[in-house]
Amino acid sequence: MIANTDYSTESQLLTQLKVRLADVNHDLKDTDILRFLRGRSHNLTDAENMLRNHIQWKIDHDFNKALTWAIAPQVKEGFPFCIDGLDKDGRVVMYYPLGLWKGRQFLSAGWGPELERHLLYIAAYGYHIVEKTTPGGKYQVILDLADLSYWQTTYYDAMQLILRVFREFEQNFPETMERAVVINAPWILDVIFPLIRPILTGSTIQRLEIYDNSPEKWVPVLLDKIPMGGFPSMFRKKYQTLVEEWKANN
Structure with a gap:
């Protein structure tokens, strides 16, 4: 997990995570994606899996x-x-x-x-x-x-x-x-x-x-x-x- 004050590193991870999600059609804002990144202690793979599950969950429940x-x-x-x-x-x-x-x-x-x-x-x-x-x-x-x-x-x-x-x-x-x-x-x-x-x-x-x-x-x-x-x-x-x-x- 990166330090809370290491915003440059977090920004880089956010960019990488967005690239990983490029194949998925979603309406998530950067602030949304950051929540998942932080929720998985800045582990890209865990955050990506969590986000993909979330996107599918929103579709399944017509959440929007x-x-x-x-x-x-x-x-x-x-x-x-x-x-x-x-x-x-x-x-x-x-x-x-x-x-x-x-x-x-x-x-x-x-x-x-x-x-x-x-x-x-x-x-x-x-x-x-x-x-x-x-x-x-x-x-x-x-x-x-x-x-x-x-x-x-x-x-x-x-x-x-x-x-x-x-x-x-x-x-x-x-x-x-x-x-x-x-x-x-x-x-x-x-x-x-x-x-x-x-x-x-x-x-x-x-x-x-x-x-x-x-x-x-x-x-x-x-x-x-x-x-x-x-x-x-x-x-x-x-x-x-x-x-x-x-x-x-x-």
């Missing part, structure tokens, strides 16, 4: 049209998210209240394909906002597990979907996440995380912070990087009073 998909209203309501925050460095802040997501109900009712489309839409929308706000930049994400039940987490199909989503995220969106903060984690996460950990890269694990339902632990962590006005609107609606009370007492 994801933002135009009409998602069923009930699926949108069952899997809410919010991507309208900014941290102190101008990075996009996303909020996913995963504890409210109704995976078991929708999967058992046969909504699997539509749910998968919605998750792809969320990924496409998030990437679009990041590129629009800070091209080539990264984002922070708050994963809220409040209200996540044992009943939801022990459903096999839901677990398989979670594992597949994590795997596809790792393979197709490297070097996009600056930090992921999990809040209100229940005890069941101790059972789930060992299943997810093997498919996460070391880089992602290093950027992952997990906190239980003690606000005194996660509120200061979030405020260290995100101003009160920079929290996603859905997060502010739920937690603004709690955060302000913590600030008043500390």
Whole structure:
């Protein structure tokens, strides 16, 4: 792996990688290709293989049209998210209240394909906002597990979907996440995380912070990087009073 400050070497590797991909029809920008190069520690062969797989993945899922998909209203309501925050460095802040997501109900009712489309839409929308706000930049994400039940987490199909989503995220969106903060984690996460950990890269694990339902632990962590006005609107609606009370007492 080259040093982070060795931009001339990275530029040369980028040029070489683009030459290797000359036989492939794609719409990737230099900033996109750099993510894969860095995600594979500047190993040209590994980055090329990852990029070729990514290009095919986009074709297989018609990913470039994801933002135009009409998602069923009930699926949108069952899997809410919010991507309208900014941290102190101008990075996009996303909020996913995963504890409210109704995976078991929708999967058992046969909504699997539509749910998968919605998750792809969320990924496409998030990437679009990041590129629009800070091209080539990264984002922070708050994963809220409040209200996540044992009943939801022990459903096999839901677990398989979670594992597949994590795997596809790792393979197709490297070097996009600056930090992921999990809040209100229940005890069941101790059972789930060992299943997810093997498919996460070391880089992602290093950027992952997990906190239980003690606000005194996660509120200061979030405020260290995100101003009160920079929290996603859905997060502010739920937690603004709690955060302000913590600030008043500390």
